Amino acid sequence: MAEDNGNIRGHDLTDDGFSLESILAEYKGSAYIDGDKKTPSEVLDRKISSILKEEIPGDGAEVPQEEGAESAATESPVPSFDELVAEPLHDVADKPARDDKPAQGDKPALGETPALGDRPARADGQTRQAGKETDKDVLFFENYGLSETELQKEIVHDVEKAIAIELGQEDETEGTAQWGLNRQGRGRTASVGEGSAFGEDDAFEEPELATAARKFAIACNSISLRCIPSALVALFMVILTFSYESGKIIPFGIGRSYAAAACALMIALLVVMILCIDILLRGAMSLAGGKPNAETLILFSCVFSLASGAFSVIKSAPGVLTYCAVSALSLTFAAFGERSGLRAITETLKTAAASAEPYGLQAEYNGEINKSVLKKLYLRTGGFYNSLMHPDVSETAYRYATPLLLAAALLLSVFTALIKSRGEYFLHMLSAMLASAAPFSALLSFSVPFGTVAKATRKSGAAIAGWGGADDICFSDGACITDDDLFPPGTLSFSSAEVLREGVSREKATRYTGSLIIASRSGVAHIFTELLKAKGLNAIKVEDFKTYEGGVGALVRGERVMTGSAAFMNLIGIRIPDEINMKNALYTAFDNILVSFFVIDYEPRVSVQGSLVSIIKWRVKLFFAVRDFNITPLMLEQKFKVSLDDFEFVQTRDSYSISDLSSDKDGRISAILSREGLVPFAEAVTGGRLLKSAALASTTISVMSGILGLIYMFYMCWVGAFASAKPGNLILFMASMLVAVLIVCGYARIRK
Numbered sequence: 001m002a003e004d005n006g007n008i009r010g011h012d013l014t015d016d017g018f019s020l021e022s023i024l025a026e027y028k029g030s031a032y033i034d035g036d037k038k039t040p041s042e043v044l045d046r047k048i049s050s051i052l053k054e055e056i057p058g059d060g061a062e063v064p065q066e067e068g069a070e071s072a073a074t075e076s077p078v079p080s081f082d083e084l085v086a087e088p089l090h091d092v093a094d095k096p097a098r099d100d101k102p103a104q105g106d107k108p109a110l111g112e113t114p115a116l117g118d119r120p121a122r123a124d125g126q127t128r129q130a131g132k133e134t135d136k137d138v139l140f141f142e143n144y145g146l147s148e149t150e151l152q153k154e155i156v157h158d159v160e161k162a163i164a165i166e167l168g169q170e171d172e173t174e175g176t177a178q179w180g181l182n183r184q185g186r187g188r189t190a191s192v193g194e195g196s197a198f199g200e201d202d203a204f205e206e207p208e209l210a211t212a213a214r215k216f217a218i219a220c221n222s223i224s225l226r227c228i229p230s231a232l233v234a235l236f237m238v239i240l241t242f243s244y245e246s247g248k249i250i251p252f253g254i255g256r257s258y259a260a261a262a263c264a265l266m267i268a269l270l271v272v273m274i275l276c277i278d279i280l281l282r283g284a285m286s287l288a289g290g291k292p293n294a295e296t297l298i299l300f301s302c303v304f305s306l307a308s309g310a311f312s313v314i315k316s317a318p319g320v321l322t323y324c325a326v327s328a329l330s331l332t333f334a335a336f337g338e339r340s341g342l343r344a345i346t347e348t349l350k351t352a353a354a355s356a357e358p359y360g361l362q363a364e365y366n367g368e369i370n371k372s373v374l375k376k377l378y379l380r381t382g383g384f385y386n387s388l389m390h391p392d393v394s395e396t397a398y399r400y401a402t403p404l405l406l407a408a409a410l411l412l413s414v415f416t417a418l419i420k421s422r423g424e425y426f427l428h429m430l431s432a433m434l435a436s437a438a439p440f441s442a443l444l445s446f447s448v449p450f451g452t453v454a455k456a457t458r459k460s461g462a463a464i465a466g467w468g469g470a471d472d473i474c475f476s477d478g479a480c481i482t483d484d485d486l487f488p489p490g491t492l493s494f495s496s497a498e499v500l501r502e503g504v505s506r507e508k509a510t511r512y513t514g515s516l517i518i519a520s521r522s523g524v525a526h527i528f529t530e531l532l533k534a535k536g537l538n539a540i541k542v543e544d545f546k547t548y549e550g551g552v553g554a555l556v557r558g559e560r561v562m563t564g565s566a567a568f569m570n571l572i573g574i575r576i577p578d579e580i581n582m583k584n585a586l587y588t589a590f591d592n593i594l595v596s597f598f599v600i601d602y603e604p605r606v607s608v609q610g611s612l613v614s615i616i617k618w619r620v621k622l623f624f625a626v627r628d629f630n631i632t633p634l635m636l637e638q639k640f641k642v643s644l645d646d647f648e649f650v651q652t653r654d655s656y657s658i659s660d661l662s663s664d665k666d667g668r669i670s671a672i673l674s675r676e677g678l679v680p681f682a683e684a685v686t687g688g689r690l691l692k693s694a695a696l697a698s699t700t701i702s703v704m705s706g707i708l709g710l711i712y713m714f715y716m717c718w719v720g721a722f723a724s725a726k727p728g729n730l731i732l733f734m735a736s737m738l739v740a741v742l743i744v745c746g747y748a749r750i751r752k
Contacts, residue, residue, distance in 0.1 A: 206385040213349035220342035223278075227335045230275040234332040237268045237325040238731065244321055245728045258321070262309045265324035272328045273302055276335045279443075294398040294442035297405060297706070298334055301327040301431075301438040308431035320428065320722045323435040326730050330438045333738070337443030344451035345388065351454075351463035352384060355674035360384065361469075361684050362667045363476040368654040373623055374473060374685060375480040376673065378661040384669040390468030393692075394446040394699045401703050405710060409433035412714045420718065429717040432725055436709030440734050441741040445702040448745040449694035453687045461675030462684040464691060469670035473688030478621035478648070482659045483523025483628045485678040486636070487602055492527050495599040498580070501590075507537060509596040512556050513588045515540040516563050520552045522627035524586070524600060547652050548572075550629045562589045565629040569594065584630050600630065604639040611682035612642050618686045622647045625655035694748035698741045705737030 243250050244261045254260040273280060280302065283295030301323075309322030352358065360380030365372045391399075413430040417423050450466065457464060464470060499509050514528035519542045532539060542554040542561075550571065551564020562569075566576045569587045574594050576587060587597045615622060624631070624647060633644050650658055671684035712733065716725035 206382065209349050209353035209381070209385065212385065213346055213353060216342055216346040216349060220339060220346055223335060223339045223342060226275045227332070227339055230272050230328075230332045230335055233268050233271050233275075234325070234328040237265055237272075237328050240264060240268075241321060241325040241727050241731070245726055259313050262313050262322050262324075265322055266306055266309045269302060269306060269324040269328050272331055276331050279331065279334050279338060291399060292402040292406065293395060294402065294438070295334065297398070297402050297434070297438040297442065298327070298330050300406060300409075301330055301434045304427065304431040304434050308427040311427050315424075320726050323431050323727050323730065326435040326727055326734065327438070329731065329734070330435070330440055330442070333440040334443040337441075337445075337447045340444065340451045341447030344447060344454040345466070347451075347454045347458050348388060348463045348466070351458045351461065351674055352381070352672040354461070359661075359673040359676070360669040361473075361671040361673060361681070362669055363472045364667055366654070366658055368657060369623070369650060371477040371623070372475070373478055373480045373658060374476045374670070375658065376482075376661060376681060377669075381669060381672055383667070384463075384465050384469075384672055387465035387468030387472070387668050387670065390466060392446040392450070392467035393695050394442070394702065397699050397703050398442065401706065405437040405706055406434075408710060409437055412710075413717075416714070416717050420720070422717075422720070425717070425722075428722075429713075432713045432717060432730070433710050435727075436713045436730055436734070437706045439702050439705045439709070440738040441698065441702040441705065444738075444745075445698040445741055446695045448742070449691055449698060449748040452745065452749045453691045453694075457680075457683045457687045460680045460683040461673060462680040462687065463672045463674070464684055464688050465668075465670055465672075467692075467695065468668065470688040470691040470695070472668060472670040473685060474692045478623050479615070479681070479685050480658050481622050481624050481626070481678070483626050483631065484676070485681065486608060486626070486631060487523055487628075488605070488608075488677050489526055491603045491605060492524055493601045493603075494527065494531065495584075495601045497596065497598045499596045500580075501593060501595045504590070504595050506596075507535065509588060510535065511537050511540060512559075512561050512590070513563055513586065513596065513598065515542055515556060516552055516554055516561055516588075517586070519545055519554065520547070520627055522629075523631070524628055527600070547656065549652050559590050560592070562592075563587065568629060583635070586629070602630070602635075602639060608678050609640045609642065611678040612640055614686050615682050616642060618689050620685055620689070623650050623658065624648070625650045625658040627652070627655060627659065690748055690751050694744055698744040701737065701740050701744065705734065705740075709734060709737075 240250060240254075240261060244256075244258075247256070249255050250261065252264070254264055279295050280299050283293065283297070283299035286293045287296045287299070305322055305324045305327040309324060312322065357379060358381060359376040359378055360382075361374060362377055362380065363372050363374050409430060413426060413433055416429055417426040422429070446467065453464060464473075497506075497510070499506050510531060514532045514537075517528045518525045518539050529539075540556055542556050545554040546552065548564065548568060550568030551562060553560065553562040555561070562572065562574075563586055566581050566583070566585065566587060569576050569589065572589075572592070574587075574589050574592060576594070580597060582597075582599060584602060585597045585599045588595050612622075624633075624636075626649075633647070633649060636642070637644055670688065673680040673684060709730070713725055713730070716722070
């Protein structure tokens with residue numbers, strides 16, 4: 001494996017029989033003979049050390065090297081771009097086109113360099129979708145460039161881990177019991193009953209997205225089954241409350257009896273609490289953990305509504321009806337918010353897991369332009385699940401607001417009871433303030449707009465990582481647009497091609513130009529790949545590859561070949577005759593002599609035009625990191641009929657680093673795109689901005705409704721206007737605030 005990976009070429013360990021497989025075989029054989037199936041760690045370390053001493057040369061020992069191979073201590077872990085283009089290109093006829101999908105299960109060896117026209121190889125450590133197989137493939141991959149001592153330590157560590165896995169002492173799926181639908185605050189732990197909540201900045205090993213989607217779907221189905229009966233019981237309580245307050249005779253033997261009505265409301269509230277017990281348990285757990293949240297508010301509202309009603313019935317003190325109906329509505333709407341959030345997460349995970357070759361959307365800081373740019377990364381999904389589980393804005397807001405609301409309700413109730421000498425009404429006043437402080441929209445303010453955006457973006461193949469992804473998208477300076485985004489495969493074709501110099505064959509001109517374009521990996525590379533394949537030609541190794549504004553150059557079999565636009569040719573002193581001077585042509589020169597030109601047709605797509613218009617409306621700055629020399633601002637304005645005044649075209653020397661789809665820079669994944677093209681990219685960018693703006697507005701209204709409700713009930717209790725503070729009026733007030741939140745959420749639906 002080490003030999004395949006090329007990671008420890010300076011140490012010819014495999015020639016001496018040293019490999020992970022040999023170590024495992026020797027140890028497992030001795031363990032079987034000795035019968036020590038569960039060996040203590042000290043014995044395990046001694047046995048590993050003894051095997052390594054026999055196989056690895058000691059300090060100062062000479063290690064044979066392959067002829068012409070460099071030392072592992074100076075070997076770069078990732079080849080530079082210049083090294084890549086210097087590698088010999090393989091037979092183009094045997095390679096798929098740029099937009100072709102590799103056969104499932106076919107993986108290049110880690111030591112191989114992918115063809116320049118193909119997609120980048122999967123980056124190690126960015127996704128763990130392959131589970132156990134992935135760990136075996138990347139073993140020793142990070143050992144590039146280590147000294148001999150460091151290398152031995154790394155090998156010992158890898159071998160210890162592998163042996164522990166083989167003996168069952170370490171489970172590779174460790175951590176899956178901890179990620180099972182957990183997040184700080186609401187919705188995930190109690191829904192499935194696994195694990196414990198983690199902090200806002202904590203991270204854990206991510207599960208497979210498809211597995212997580214199934215778990216969230218089960219939790220969503222569970223809460224959905226309980227929402228409807230809870231809503232029916234709450235509706236009955238509302239009708240009973242308004243009927244009693246209007247003085248009507250209530251059926252079922254209740255009549256106009258206060259005690260009967262209060263008992264009926266308390267029994268109904270208990271039924272609703274049993275149906276939504278998971279929400280109340282989360283509120284209690286958050287309170288016990290010192291981090292009360294919105295569920296804690298609802299829990300206090302329900303408990304003190306029951307206590308107030310029971311006190312009134314026991315003391316036979318008829319008065320204002322208990323606030324059980326208000327608490328039941330708060331709990332029922334919380335259940336609907338929980339269902340909406342679980343459904344949104346389920347749809348998001350299903351979209352993210354829909355493609356075997358997804359793109360990750362990441363906000364990556366680029367030092368060349370000093371900006372944080374959103375860009376697509378091929379096969380990068382690591383960190384998406386953690387971002388999706390990140391506490392949303394409503395959870396964060398209520399984490400700070402809940403302690404203040406609870407303390408204010410208690411203090412204001414005590415203050416009113418003492419100053420106004422209304423001690424017998426203390427429980428009633430406290431339950432009134434707590435009921436008003438738990439808004440109907442507490443768990444709806446984020447889940448509803450998230451559900452709307454998730455459903456809309458799923459149609460285009462984009463999955464936003466919840467609040468964490470939306471926050472990253474909004475804080476970036478703009479989005480990176482590449483050649484393939486503007487003109488995806490199928491929109492480019494050759495119009496004509498001519499050879500201008502005598503003595504140069506058409507095959508040579510095509511082959512040299514194609515080799516240079518393929519090395520540049522621009523948007524037109526795939527049509528040159530197809531052209532060479534159709535003619536049965538191979539791409540040639542290029543050396544001393546250089547990029548310029550408007551063109552590229554390299555040495556091809558000893559000749560200096562330059563390819564670029566007409567403006568680039570004029571810039572380097574090669575005059576283009578007027579009769580062949582075209583804006584959409586590539587010109588090629590051998591040793592500063594014009595040899596040939598290729599005319600390319602660019603066919604704009606309506607979907608790309610719509611995506612650009614959508615991005616412009618959201619005022620997202622676009623950084624065009626294009627490698628195709630013919631794509632200019634003027635061309636895009638003419639092709640797509642859009643104004644690009646606020647767009648920035650990145651210089652050629654910077655566009656290569658920005659548009660690199662295989663970047664290995666660290667960062668959280670904000671979204672996953674299961675389809676290619678600009679449409680899902682634009683949907684993710686605009687959807688993230690819409691989600692954040694809608695969630696911020698609805699959360700602000702929701703928290704303010706709790707504060708205003710508390711102030712309203714305090715004033716009514718202070719002046720003794722209990723008739724105006726009856727449950728029916730409070731229901732109308734809180735329902736009006738809920739409508740305001742739903743209007744904001746409806747805005748999100750309209751914009752999408």
